[in-house]
Amino acid sequence: MKRLLMIGIGGVFLLGCGGGGTKSQSVIEQLKTRDKIIVYYNYPPNACTDPRLKKGFEDKGAKDVITSVQSSDVSCATTFGRTNDRSTCEEYPANQDFSESCVIGYNR
Secondary structure, three states: OOHHHHHHHHHHHHHHHHHOHHHHHHHHHHHOOOEEEEOOOOOOOHHHOOOHHHHHHOOOOOOEEEEEEEEEEEEEEEEEEEEOOOOOOOEOOOOOOOOOEEEEEEEE
């Protein structure tokens, strides 16, 4: 009985903590549904989460904007199943020394 209780508590703990990146994965899935995705590599995380970035896209007509800090191994091809065609997905290197990328997705 004690062992069963410990297993149950462990399961609740994993669910509460997101199970190792579940939150990030759900953001990736949401980004995949957007018309356009832009990946800025080595981008400052605080700039990516700044509300002014999202507002700037919205001011230019973008809808349902998502901005997300992701690891630097995201890409149009492997993460989102798209080509870097500048129509549905774009990738931009940054000349900054950060280990994260900023991913922006929006509908037109």
